[in-house]
Amino acid sequence: MKKLINGIDDVVREQLQGMAAAHPELSVHIDPHYIVRGDAPVAGKVAVISGGGSGHEPMHGGFVGVGMLDGACPGEVFTSPTPDQMYECGMAANSGAGVLFLVKNYTGDVMNFEMAAEMLAAEGVPVQSILIDDDVAVKDSLYTAGRRGVGTTVIIEKIVGAAAEAGYNLDQCADLARKVNSYGRSMGMALTSCIVPAAGKPTFDLGDDEIEIGIGIHGEPGQKRMPMTSADAITEMMALEIIEDDAYTRTVREWDTENGIWVELELTDEPLAAGDSVIAFVNSMGGTPVSELYAVYRKLAAVCEDKGITIARNLIGPYITSLEMQGFSITLVKVDDEILKFWDAPVNTPGLRWGA
Amino acid sequence: MKKLINGIDDVVREQLQGMAAAHPELSVHIDPHYIVRGDAPVAGKVAVISGGGSGHEPMHGGFVGVGMLDGACPGEVFTSPTPDQMYECGMAANSGAGVLFLVKNYTGDVMNFEMAAEMLAAEGVPVQSILIDDDVAVKDSLYTAGRRGVGTTVIIEKIVGAAAEAGYNLDQCADLARKVNSYGRSMGMALTSCIVPAAGKPTFDLGDDEIEIGIGIHGEPGQKRMPMTSADAITEMMALEIIEDDAYTRTVREWDTENGIWVELELTDEPLAAGDSVIAFVNSMGGTPVSELYAVYRKLAAVCEDKGITIARNLIGPYITSLEMQGFSITLVKVDDEILKFWDAPVNTPGLRWGA
Amino acid sequence: MLSVLTLSQNLMTVTKAEILKWITLSADVMQENKQYLTDLDSPIGDADHGINMARGFKKVLERLPTVQDKDIGNILKTTGMALISSVGGASGPLYGTFFMRAAAPVMSKEVLTDDDLVAMLDMGLEGVISRGRANLGDKTMVDGWTPALEALRTAFANGADTKTAMQACVAGAEQGMQDTIPMLAKKGRASYLGERSVGHQDPGATSTYFLLNALLEAIS
Amino acid sequence: MLSVLTLSQNLMTVTKAEILKWITLSADVMQENKQYLTDLDSPIGDADHGINMARGFKKVLERLPTVQDKDIGNILKTTGMALISSVGGASGPLYGTFFMRAAAPVMSKEVLTDDDLVAMLDMGLEGVISRGRANLGDKTMVDGWTPALEALRTAFANGADTKTAMQACVAGAEQGMQDTIPMLAKKGRASYLGERSVGHQDPGATSTYFLLNALLEAIS
Numbered sequence A, B: 001m002k003k004l005i006n007g008i009d010d011v012v013r014e015q016l017q018g019m020a021a022a023h024p025e026l027s028v029h030i031d032p033h034y035i036v037r038g039d040a041p042v043a044g045k046v047a048v049i050s051g052g053g054s055g056h057e058p059m060h061g062g063f064v065g066v067g068m069l070d071g072a073c074p075g076e077v078f079t080s081p082t083p084d085q086m087y088e089c090g091m092a093a094n095s096g097a098g099v100l101f102l103v104k105n106y107t108g109d110v111m112n113f114e115m116a117a118e119m120l121a122a123e124g125v126p127v128q129s130i131l132i133d134d135d136v137a138v139k140d141s142l143y144t145a146g147r148r149g150v151g152t153t154v155i156i157e158k159i160v161g162a163a164a165e166a167g168y169n170l171d172q173c174a175d176l177a178r179k180v181n182s183y184g185r186s187m188g189m190a191l192t193s194c195i196v197p198a199a200g201k202p203t204f205d206l207g208d209d210e211i212e213i214g215i216g217i218h219g220e221p222g223q224k225r226m227p228m229t230s231a232d233a234i235t236e237m238m239a240l241e242i243i244e245d246d247a248y249t250r251t252v253r254e255w256d257t258e259n260g261i262w263v264e265l266e267l268t269d270e271p272l273a274a275g276d277s278v279i280a281f282v283n284s285m286g287g288t289p290v291s292e293l294y295a296v297y298r299k300l301a302a303v304c305e306d307k308g309i310t311i312a313r314n315l316i317g318p319y320i321t322s323l324e325m326q327g328f329s330i331t332l333v334k335v336d337d338e339i340l341k342f343w344d345a346p347v348n349t350p351g352l353r354w355g356a
Numbered sequence C, D: 001m002l003s004v005l006t007l008s009q010n011l012m013t014v015t016k017a018e019i020l021k022w023i024t025l026s027a028d029v030m031q032e033n034k035q036y037l038t039d040l041d042s043p044i045g046d047a048d049h050g051i052n053m054a055r056g057f058k059k060v061l062e063r064l065p066t067v068q069d070k071d072i073g074n075i076l077k078t079t080g081m082a083l084i085s086s087v088g089g090a091s092g093p094l095y096g097t098f099f100m101r102a103a104a105p106v107m108s109k110e111v112l113t114d115d116d117l118v119a120m121l122d123m124g125l126e127g128v129i130s131r132g133r134a135n136l137g138d139k140t141m142v143d144g145w146t147p148a149l150e151a152l153r154t155a156f157a158n159g160a161d162t163k164t165a166m167q168a169c170v171a172g173a174e175q176g177m178q179d180t181i182p183m184l185a186k187k188g189r190a191s192y193l194g195e196r197s198v199g200h201q202d203p204g205a206t207s208t209y210f211l212l213n214a215l216l217e218a219i220s
C-alpha cells in the first residue's frame, strides 16, 4: 500500500487539518470530527447536514458552504460517523429553523443518524431525516436493508442546499429531498479495488481482465463480476439498467417532529420514461481520470437520446469516490422546474462551485 | 490494462466527442483536433491558446471558456499536437487582436508551436509565444532542453486568460505570461506509473515500496527513485526543493512580431524569499484522490509558514494529470496585486469555475 | 472462582471485578483479532469490522478508570456510550445499544445473580434487535446472540452452574457464528451481495462469539 | 538493379520508383517496429516514439497515391507535410522538416544521381539540426544521421557504387545508434533524466537507422 498519509490512525484527522488550512471559510472541528460553514448558524436558515464514512471526498466535507451543506460529519474511512459527531454538528449549525439530516441508506449511517436525531429532538431541536437510496444495482426485497445511497446524494445536497439558502423551511426542504431521491437512480462499477489504509490491502481482488459491476462506494464487492469490455458496452449496460429500472417501493422510517416518534412510510419511485429531462452525473470512483469519464459520457448521451431522455444538465468528475478505486458511476436524476432552478443556483464549496 | 476506452486509435477523438456532448458552450473540432470557445473569435480580444499531448485532462481542453483559454489543441496521448492543429485553432480564435501561444517547454511542443507561429505570422496574424518552464526537478545547464513546463501552466492559463478577458493587448498578455512563469516553480512525484493506451503497459515499473521523485507529466521516469515514506517527509522534501531553488537563467526563443523572426532572450527567475505571497497549488497526477492531497496541503502550509511564505490562494485537485498515475505535484507561484486580481476574476470552464 | 458472597448457585455469581475483567478481556480479544475480523468483513462487507471494534474497545479502556468505583450498571452504560461515540458503522450503535440496555437491569448492583446475568444479556440482545431490526437468519450478529442466550437459559433451567452455563452459551455463540456461513444476508452491508454473500461467515456474529468467550474467561 | 539511364556510376542511380518504394518500406518498418521503438522510449522518454512513427507513416501512405505521378521532390515534400501534420511530438517536426528540406535539391527530378542523393540527405539533416538545435553527442537522432551521412560521403569519395555506399551509410547509422547508449542526453525528453539517461539507446537514432536501411533495401 502506497498512500500519501502519515500514521494510519491519523489519516482522517490530518486530512481535516489540511482542509482547515486550505479553507478558512469553513469551521473544521477536530474532536469530535465535523465541519460547518464558518458563518454557522445562519439566522433563519434550515441547517442541511450530511455525513458518512470518510474516503468519498470531496463528499461530504467538500460540499459544505454557501448554497449546499451547512455541516458534514466525516467518520473513519468507510465507517459511519457516530451520533455525538452528528449531534454536535447539528447543535453548531442549528439557527432555530431546524436540522435536516441527509442520510445515505447504509445500516450504520441509518442507525447512527437515528440516535443523533433522537438526541437533537431531546434538546428541542426540530429535526428531519431523509434517506437516500438510489442504487439500482441492489436487488431489493421488502425484507432487506434496501438500496444503498450513492450518486444521487451529491445532487440532493446541491439542490436542497440551494433551497434552504433560498428560505425553504424544514418541511419544505425534507419534501424536496424526498422528491429528488425518488427521481434519482444510480449504478457503479470498478476496474480496481481500493485499499482501506487500516486494512493495508485491497478489499477485493480483481483479475487483469475482470471488472466488478454494481459496486457501492465502500470499496465493497458488487453485484457481479464479468470480463473487461469496452467503455461503450459497459456504459450501455449500466445506463439501460438505470433507465429500465422498474418502480421501486420500500418502507422508510422518518422522524415525526410533532410527536417525537419514528414513523414508517411506504414510498414508491416511478421509473424514468421517454420525454423526461434529467441531470446526468458521470462520477469517477477516485482513480479514474476525467478523460475516461468523457468517453463514458459520449455513450451515455447516445443511449439517453435513443431512449427519448433529454439531458438538461450534466456533472462529470470525481465527486463521490472510493479512495483511489478506478471505476465510475452513472446517476440520472429526473428534473422539473423547481429542481433545475436550485441546481443552477450559486454554490460555493471546495468541491462544487459556480455562480459565486 | 483496464481503461474506459473503445478502440485504441479512437481514444482522443471519442473523449473529445464526449466533451462536445457535455459542453455545448464549446466548439469542438474533430479534424484536426482543436477546441475553441463557442463565441470565438471574441471581438477585440487577444486569443489565448495552449495545447499539448492528451492525457493531462482537464488541461488544456477543460480550461477553454470565459476568463481562461480561447482555444486548446490536444495531441495524441502524451504527444505534442501538430502545427496544423495549432494553425487552425489560431485562425478560428483570432479576432484580429492576435494570438498568444502558451507553450510548455518540451522539445516536441516547442518545435510544433514554432512551426505554427511561423504559419500564422505568414498569414498576417500577430502572434506571440511564451514558454512555460517551471519544473525544478530538472537540473539544467545552458546546453540542455531546459526545465519542463508543468503545474504553473494551469496558473498562467487562468491569469493570462483573465487579463485577455479584461482587455490586455497581445504584448501585455505576453509580458504577464512571462512574469507569472518567472514567478512559478513546481515539482512532482509518482506512487505508480501510468499506462499509455497505445503502449498497453506501464511506462516504468515501480516497486511496492518505491516512489519516483521529480517526474514530469508524460508518465516519464523522474530524477530519482527512493523508498516510500510518509506524506509529511515527501511533502517537506519537495516543498524545500521548490522554496530553496536558486535563481534560474536560460535562453528562450520568442517570436518577434514586428520583424517576423525568432529572437533569443536570456531570462532569469528570482528565487522565492521570506515575505513572498504565493498561490499554492497541490495537484493530483490523476489517480490520487483529493483526500490525500489535503494531507499534503497540511504539511505544505506548515513548511511555507516556517519559511515566511504566505499562502494567499490555493488550488487543490486533479488539474494537470498524467492519465491514471498516482502521485502529486506542488506548484508555488509568487503573486503581486496584478496577478491576484486576475486569479480572482470570474472563470467559467469545464475544469475550473468560479464567480460565473 | 468462588465469591465470598456465594450462598446458592443462583445468587451473586458474577462480581464487579469479573465484569471489569470481561471488558478488559474483550478489548484484548478485539485488538488481537482486528485483522481476522477485518478479513471476514472484506468479501461481504467493507473491510473495517475489526478496525471498528478495536478502536471502540480502546476508547472503552480509556474510560474504564473513571467508572472503576461505580456499580456494574454504570460500568456497562459507560462501555456502551464509549462504543457509540467511537465505533461508528453498524456495529457501533448495535454493540453500544447492547451495553446501554444490558446496564438497565443491573443498575446499582455490585454483584450479579444468574438471573441478573441472563436478564442483562437478554436486555442487551433486545436492544440489538430493536435498533437493527434484523430477524434470525438474516446473517447478522443476532444469529450469534440468539442461540447463545437460548443455550444459557436452557443450561440454567437444567441446573447448570454459572461457569457450565456460560460454556454452553459460548458453544451456542460459536455454533450460531458458524451457521451464518451458508446464510444469504438480508441485513447490513452483506445484503447488497445477494447470492454472493453465501459461503462467508458473518463478522458481527464472530465478534459476538469473542465477546461472550471473554465473559466466560472473566468468570472462570 | 540497373537503370536504363545509367551512364556513369555517378549519374541517375536512384529512380522515382525506388523513392516511392523507400517510403513504403519505411512505413512497413515503422509499423513492424512500433512496439520496439516505443519500448526504447519508455525508460528515457514517454513511451510513444513507435506509436508516433507508425501513425505518421500510415498517414504518408494514405497521401502517397495523390503524388504517385509527381516528381521526387514533390513526393518527399508531401511525405514531410504528412509527417508534420500527423506525428506531433519531437519526431514529427524533425522528420517532417527532414523530408521537406530533403525535397528542395531534388525538386522536379524523376531520377537522382549519387550527388543528388547526398545533397538530398544532407539538406534533410541540416533541417533536423536547424529545427532541433541538437549537437553531436546530445543523444538524439542527429547522432544517427551524422555518422551515416559521413560514411556515405566517404564511400562515394572512395569510388563506391550507390549500393555499396548506402551499405556504408546504414552501417554508420547503426554504429551511431549504438553509440547513443553510453551518452548522457542533453536534448529532448531524455535530458530530464540526467545521469539516468546513460545506458539506454536513443529511440530517434534507432528510427533513423530503420529509415536509412529502408532506403538501402529500396535501391537493392
Ligand SMILES: Nc1ncnc2c1ncn2[C@@H]1O[C@H](COP(=O)(O)OP(=O)(O)O)[C@@H](O)[C@H]1O
Pocket (backbone or CB within 6 Å): A078, A079, A080, A107, A108, A109, C041, C045, C046, C048, C049, C050, C052, C053, C088, C089, C090, C091, C092, C094, C128, C131, C132, C133, C134, C139, C140, C141, C142, C187, C188, C189, C202, C203, C204, C205
Ligand atoms: N441490522 C443489523 N442488525 C444486527 N446486526 C447487524 C445489522 N447490520 C449489520 N449488522 C452486523 O454488523 C456487522 C458489520 O459491522 P461493521 O463492519 O463494523 O459495520 P459496517 O457494516 O457499517 O461497516 C455485520 O457483520 C453484522 O453482524
Ligand SMILES: Nc1ncnc2c1ncn2[C@@H]1O[C@H](COP(=O)(O)OP(=O)(O)O)[C@@H](O)[C@H]1O
Pocket (backbone or CB within 6 Å): B078, B079, B080, B107, B108, B109, D041, D045, D046, D048, D049, D050, D052, D053, D088, D089, D090, D091, D092, D094, D128, D132, D133, D134, D139, D140, D141, D142, D187, D188, D189, D202, D203, D204, D205
Ligand atoms: N532537439 C532534438 N534534436 C534532434 N532530435 C531530437 C531532439 N529532441 C528529441 N529528439 C529525438 O526525438 C526522439 C523522441 O521522439 P518522440 O518520442 O516521437 O517524441 P517525444 O519526445 O516528444 O515524445 C528522441 O529519441 C530523439 O532522437
Ligand SMILES: [Mg+2]
Pocket (backbone or CB within 6 Å): A053, A078, A079, A080, A108, C046, C048, C089, C090
Ligand atoms: Mg464500514
Ligand SMILES: [Mg+2]
Pocket (backbone or CB within 6 Å): B053, B078, B079, B080, B108, B218, D046, D048, D089, D090
Ligand atoms: Mg511524446
Ligand SMILES: [Mg+2]
Pocket (backbone or CB within 6 Å): C041, C045, C046, C047, C048, C049, C089, C189
Ligand atoms: Mg464493515
Ligand SMILES: [Mg+2]
Pocket (backbone or CB within 6 Å): D041, D045, D046, D047, D048, D049, D089, D189
Ligand atoms: Mg516520446
